Structure formats: structure tokens, C-alpha cells
Amino acid sequence: MRRFAADRARRAVAASLRGAASRSAAPSPHPPAPRHPAYPVGAAAMAAAMSTAAAGAPPVSLDTINPKVLKCEYAVRGEIVTHAQNLQQELQKNPESLPFDEILYCNIGNPQSLGQQPVTYFREVLSLCDHPALLDKSETHALYSSDAIERAWQIIEKIPGRATGAYSHSQGVKGLRDEIAAGIATRDGFHASGDNIFLTDGASPAVHMMMQLLISSEKDGILCPIPQYPLYSASIALHGGSLVPYFLDEEAGWGLEVDELKKQLEEARSKGITVRALVVINPGNPTGQVLAEENQKKIVEFCKNDGLVLLADEVYQENIYVEDKQFHSFKKIARSLGYTDDDLPLVSFQSVSKGYYGECGKRGGYMEITGFSPEVREQIYKVASINLCSNVSGQILASLVMNPPKAGDESFESFMLERDDILSSLARRAKALEEAFNSLEGITCNKAEGAMYLFPRLHLPQKAIGAAQAAGTAPDAYYAKRLLEATGIVVVPGSGFGQVPGTWHFRCTILPQEDKIPAIISRFKEFHEKFMDEFRD
């Protein structure tokens, strides 16, 4: 072999690496070089390439990076949070420097950061799976409940070679996926299959995977609620698609009207957008509404009739705080309408970060995909396999939250106590905050039927709007900044989620621990009243 092969041969390998040629490459030992290499050739590009090197410009700048990255926004950890982190550092250096003694992060659904304790049983099992050598030791029984030990054994046996430190199957450990499917079947009363589960590091990577699959260009549209969780707008921007907004009806408790979906779909189509999918967040984020069954049926029919993939964000399925509402998965609704796997492509996202467990740091989650052809599923699998697998502790936790202890298990009673404590406290906190907001001049707030947020509307005086304008920010961002600086409370301006233009909101989690809620409410009230006094028209 010559030290380096001829250039033409190299171009061939370059072309084959760019394309899919290697999959079924013709086995010629000396493939001819392509006559036109696959590189795009253009005078402008060439000039650009030359100038970068020649002018000694920095190799990476805002002018040269991917504009899709520049474009995307993620308000939940945006400007206001950076400002809060700076204030926190100030507070650490000089505790007397600010009119409050702690920063209260109500910007993000991160329960354990605000003091929620992890569910003991789940952590026992995780701890044992991390150090399986303990399972054989008698001393272990002094520290762990016996059903947690038993469950850890069962899990370890499901993992090939008992190797919790190995990459799993790219969809996740088969035995854990089967267990999740069993949990889904129990929840819904309809069959579920572990083959349809893709375990992921939280729900976010699953959403990205679907956006990556569905979006080829800005001509591909995704119907998204407004207001929406900004992961969706960010992911659509990163993948270069078009967000097709549909508006939730604030006056109807953030209702989702199918007429509005139809109208927006038609409007998008008339502009040459191929709408690929509908995102529904139920229970809603940031809006907290829980969809009624009848409403969900209409949504399923809409997707079926209009050939849309239904992307169902169901991560708050355990977070329901009102007696008259119940969570129904979209798969259950579709199956109850008689639709099978052949009728409707449907993806359900679930996460270990929410519910009563709130295990955000574990990055566990899954998507259940049904109604996709085998060829398309193979493509989804391929993309999953490029990242090898999601973290196995997160996989284990996902299987636990979908199959918690059962009546009769040693841990059942203490588990239920922890669970119900958290959920009932969240319900009380949601109510207390909602009532507090509604008691104030210039704020109206829908009930949080579910999820972890309130999304109050600010009816701001014109003078406040003018002050924001003078400060060069949106009025809700101005309000949130003033609130932070006066009270240490961090909320996210509504503009980060989208809102009907000319209306202003903020998102506030219901997650501060219950004993802090009265103080938060009074700090908030005091700020708000002063703010209104300052700006009342």
C-alpha cells in the first residue's frame, strides 16, 4: 500500500461518509472518484473561507456560529435568572446589602431545590442498584427496607450481566421498558409495549429527537400552544422549523379550542407551511389547566383527520389538584375512540422530574411512540443509538415511578404518606398563591388545576408600561426585575412563554415549601402594592 492513496480515492471516501453510501457500498476495491465532489462550490463561500483565515478574525464569533443557536431563547433560565444568581453572590458576600435574605427560585419546576425531600423508597432502590455488592450482605437489612432490597434484586436481574455500569440497549434496558409498559397499561386500561418505549435523559432530549425527525426546514411547522413551555420554541428554532402558534383561551381557564387549532392550521397551510405535528401540554405548562376528556377526544380526531403527529407532553400526569379533573393520557383517549397503532402517530413524553417525585437531577424520562411505520421507527432508533443510551439510574427511576410500591409491600404505607403529603401540600400551596394573586389590584389568575405553576395576568397601568419602555424592556420583564430586586422572588416574564400581544403575565412555581408560603405572599403583596402606588395612572 502506498503511504497515502490518491486524492480522488479520498474524495470518494469523503463523499461516502457524507452520504449513506457505506450502508450498501458496492465492494469495488478502487471506486472511481466522483466527477463533481459533493462540496458546495461558490464564489461567496470561497471568499468567506479565505477571508477568515487571512484576516486573522477570531475562529468563532457570533457572526460565524450557527444562526439557529443565536435565535433560540430559553427564558426559564434566561436573563432574570442570571440577574438572580448575581444577587445571590452579592448576598453571600454582604448579607445586609439587599432588602431580603434569600433568593427564592420560583422560575423553574425544581422541587428539591426548594426543600422537597426525595421519596425514601425510590432512593433506597437507587442506592442499592449503584452498589449491588450490598445486596448480598446481611448488614444491609439494618439500613434498607426489605422490599427495596427485593426490588433492587429484581432490577439487577433485568439488566444483562447485572451490569448497571454498562451501556444499555439504546432504547433502554428491555426489562425496565417492559415494566414501564406494564405501568402504562395499568394506568390506561389499554395494552402498552416495552418495544415502544424510548428511555431518555429527562423529557427534553426526547422532544429534541422528535423535532429533529419531523423538521427538515422552515417549511415544516409544529402547532404549539401559546403560552408554551419554551423548550418547544427553542427546539423548533434549533432545528430550523416554524412554530405555528395556537392560543389558549385565558378567559376559559386556558382552554384549548379545536376551532382555534383548525384556524391556525389552515392559516399556516395557506402560507405554504406543512404542519407536521401538534404539541399539547397536559396538564399545562405554564398554564396549569387539565384538559377535559371530551376536549381530548376532539384533539385526537383533529390530528387523525389532518394527518398530524400528536406530541403529548404528559410530564405532569401525577400533578392534579382539583377534585373534578382527572388525567387521561392521549393514548388512552385514542384507544377508547377505537384508534389503533395504524391510525395515528402519537408520542407521549414522561419524566421523573415532575409528579410527587420531582427527581430533576436524575434525568430520567421516556417517550412512548405508537403509530409510526417500522422504517420510521428504525430511524428514531438510529438517532437514539448515536448517543448510545440514557443514564441507567434514570432508567431505573423511571421504571419505579411507573410502578411504585403496592398495597401489602413493606414500604407501601410510608410511601403513600410521603406521596400524599407532597401532593396535598402542593394543592394547598397552589390555592393559597392563586387566592393571593387574585386578591391584588391589577392581577387576575386562573386556577392551577395541575402541573406546578401559576400564570397570573398583570393588568399594568400605562405609567408602568411607559417606565418599562424607557428601561428598554417588556413590561412583564420590567415587573419581574423589580419584584426580584425588592423581594428576592424569581419569576419568569410571560414573554418567555408567549402571550396574546398586549397582555402581560408571569410564571411562578407553587414549589416553595409550605411554611414559607405566607411570608412569600406578604413579601409579594407589599411589593405589588408599592409598585401599583408608584405607577397607578
Next chain:
Amino acid sequence: MRRFAADRARRAVAASLRGAASRSAAPSPHPPAPRHPAYPVGAAAMAAAMSTAAAGAPPVSLDTINPKVLKCEYAVRGEIVTHAQNLQQELQKNPESLPFDEILYCNIGNPQSLGQQPVTYFREVLSLCDHPALLDKSETHALYSSDAIERAWQIIEKIPGRATGAYSHSQGVKGLRDEIAAGIATRDGFHASGDNIFLTDGASPAVHMMMQLLISSEKDGILCPIPQYPLYSASIALHGGSLVPYFLDEEAGWGLEVDELKKQLEEARSKGITVRALVVINPGNPTGQVLAEENQKKIVEFCKNDGLVLLADEVYQENIYVEDKQFHSFKKIARSLGYTDDDLPLVSFQSVSKGYYGECGKRGGYMEITGFSPEVREQIYKVASINLCSNVSGQILASLVMNPPKAGDESFESFMLERDDILSSLARRAKALEEAFNSLEGITCNKAEGAMYLFPRLHLPQKAIGAAQAAGTAPDAYYAKRLLEATGIVVVPGSGFGQVPGTWHFRCTILPQEDKIPAIISRFKEFHEKFMDEFRD
């Protein structure tokens, strides 16, 4: 408020969600509707949108998904592995049906799947951090070493609110990043900062993040070694860039020649490609070579002079098997040349999946980024924040592998024993397999100086090439399939990594446990000799 705002207002919100307008939106309560909505309008797109809905075509098909997804390939978990999984199922159903009794997965660097045991100390600490309630109990001392308990305490104290179940800072827990930076500084003898560390779920998401940042279109090129780890080709394809290949010199022990880099860079530039970055994998994957310090210096100078980002895949930094080679990080090399943060953008990828730890299932890893402007770093941070954070157990493990027990710690001796056992056994396995391959007719194999792989070259008889052609596959894929079917050994054909056209290789890990190596070698030899007998020209 009217139930729905006017359409023009909605279009405005849609436009603002697509763009960055919300960041500093002018706070007009009634923004004018854009005269030309941002949707692309075109007769072809409109016809396409209409036809999808009208013709009742399936909502998602290979014709409608993102062609970049279709294009990308990932051989390490590709066709041959699917075939192996099917054979494994066959074997479970009917153990006598095949000429072997187990499938040996030598396709992937997944040590614990082949029996490597996790390092006890690391698992003790992880187990304690998963269930911090144990830290207060006296019984815990019966099960865990006292320095693991002490370390778990230290780690828990570094996590704000001791909340291992909370989302961390989007770059990872600050205290853990600082600890990693301290480990890097000890390794290199040069300063490192926790502010430059981004903790990630394994190294793969970090690679994707950088590709996403650097690639805007096919006019952006990334210099990659051939052969390469196919994460790179897949990630470049997914992000729509151009892979600019440079060839490692097999006859010089897979040497990396800077002249070759220069030539390929110039060739790409002459075709209008703006080359953004150079990927170097050191120690090499799939090739196993360890770069010499002098060579690394030239590579750094090349990047500096030509304005390229240096993307250094250093995940095998602990896997060195020869006396005369040593790992030097590219950052150390750059600093030793006197280059500072201002001179050269440099990214180092590290993972908990490799080394002697091999904790693939934990999905821990980080990238250390230096030499980027604050504005660009902010963009990287924004993208990280969209996914909230990497899994905290993986973060903890990354901090442990960069700061293992020290002399004097209770666990130090047993830790060193476990570590050295694994590394010296890997060295012996690499040597035994290399010698076995080189002893065979028609195989030549470079030494594995490091990493976890051998990449032997197959000098196949024309008759074998013809047989592959008749079967419609590449000769090395044909060989790998025959090998699997005869022996149960899974290797990855060289075409999945790229190779000089007309040459054929396969990648084989050195990971089967040592007591199995002799049997594997004899199974392999027997197959290969028969194969050569069948096809000898």
C-alpha cells in the same frame, strides 16, 4: 379582553417566538403585525402541504422526515449488531441451533457488559449520594469505607441545599466543576477553571453541542480523522455540515501528519468550504495510537495558524498500554507552547465511560472549553440550559474519576489494586489479540498503544471480494457477518469508520475478560483459516 386577539397580533407573537425579538422586545402593547409574515411562501410548498392532507398519505414516512436523519450512519450499533441480537434470541430459544454458545460483543467499548467490575470506591460514594439519609447512621460504617462516607459528605455539601435530586446549574454543580478543574490542573500542571467545565451526559452530547454551534450549513467543514469514531460523521451529518477527511497513516502506526491536515484543509477551502474545526481523537478510536508530544505541538500550531477550533477527544486518556508513550492533553501542550486563552479555542472531551472505570451506563462526562469569547460562551451556556443539566450522579462520578483516592486514604490501596488490575489486564489483552491477528495469513495489525480497540487490516483474496460483491455487501462487512455467524464474535466493519478506499478493516475491542481471550483467539483463528481456505485466489 376579547376572547381571541386579532389575527395580525397573533402573527406578531409567532414572529417574535421564531426570532429573538422577545429578548429586548419594544414594550408596545399593540405591536403592528409584520407586513410579510415570516413564513416562507411558495407554490411548491403549498402544493406539498395540501397534498399530504388531501391524499391521506401517512403523516410520517421516510419521504417526509428530515433527510439529515436519513443520511446519518452509526455503524457501532448498526446492521451487524442487529443481526447479532437476533442470533442471541435464537440462541436463547434453541441453544443447540448455532455453532457457538454465546455472542461476544466486541463491537463497542462497553467494558462492564463483558464482565469488568465497577471500582468499589466510586460505587460506594454514588450509593451514599443517592441516599444521603444513610450518612447520619452509625450502621452505615459496617457497609461503606470511611473515606467513601467522608467523600460523600463533601460532595453533598457542594450541592446547593444538599439536593442531589434538583436540577443543577446548567453547566453542572459548581463545586464538582471546581473539583474537576483541580484534577485537570494536577494532571497538566497548568491552571484550569471550573467556569470552563460543562458537565454532560457522557461525551456524545458535548460533541453534538459543539457541532451544533459550529455548523450552519454544508459550507461549514470539520476536519476529521479517517478512520474515525462514527459519532463524528453522524453528528456532522445531523447538523448538515461537511466532513473534511484527513487520513491517518496506517503504515506509520496510524500516524497523524500535519502535512496531510494542511493539504486537506487547502483542498476543502478551494472548494468553498469554511473549515471550522479539527477533530483529533487521542488515544485514537478505532486506531489505538497515542500521539507523540512533538506531533501534538505541530497540531496546535496548525490550528492556531489556520484559525481552527481544536476539538480534542481525550476520553481514553487513562488507557495507555505502552511504556514509551504518555498522554498529554492538548491544553497542556498549548499552554506549554505559551498559548493562553486568547490564542486558541480548544475543547477537551472526557467521559466516565472509558479509562479503567468504564462506567458507560452512568452517562457522565464533561467538556473543558477555553479560548472562546464571552459572547460565544454565553451561547453555549444557553444551549446547555435548554436541556437544564446533565444527570447529577454522572456529574459526581466525573468529579471522582478526576480526583480518585489519594495515598493515605483508607481506600487508596484497594482502589489502586482494582485500577492497576484492570489496566494491566487490558494491556495484556491488547497484546495477545494483536499478536494473534498478526500471526494470520492476510491480516496486519498495528499495536494498540491506547484506547480499547484494534483495527486490523484485512488483505482479502479477490475471490472473497467477489463473493461479497455477489452478496451485495462491502468485503469487510461480508467478513464480519461470516465471522459472527461462525463464532458469535461481533466486530464492526471498517467501512463504518472510514478507510482508504480499496483497503478493508474491522474494529475489535480488547474488552472480553482475560480468561476468555485464548478461546476467542482460537475461535477466530479457526474461522479465519477456513475463510482463507475457502477464498484463497
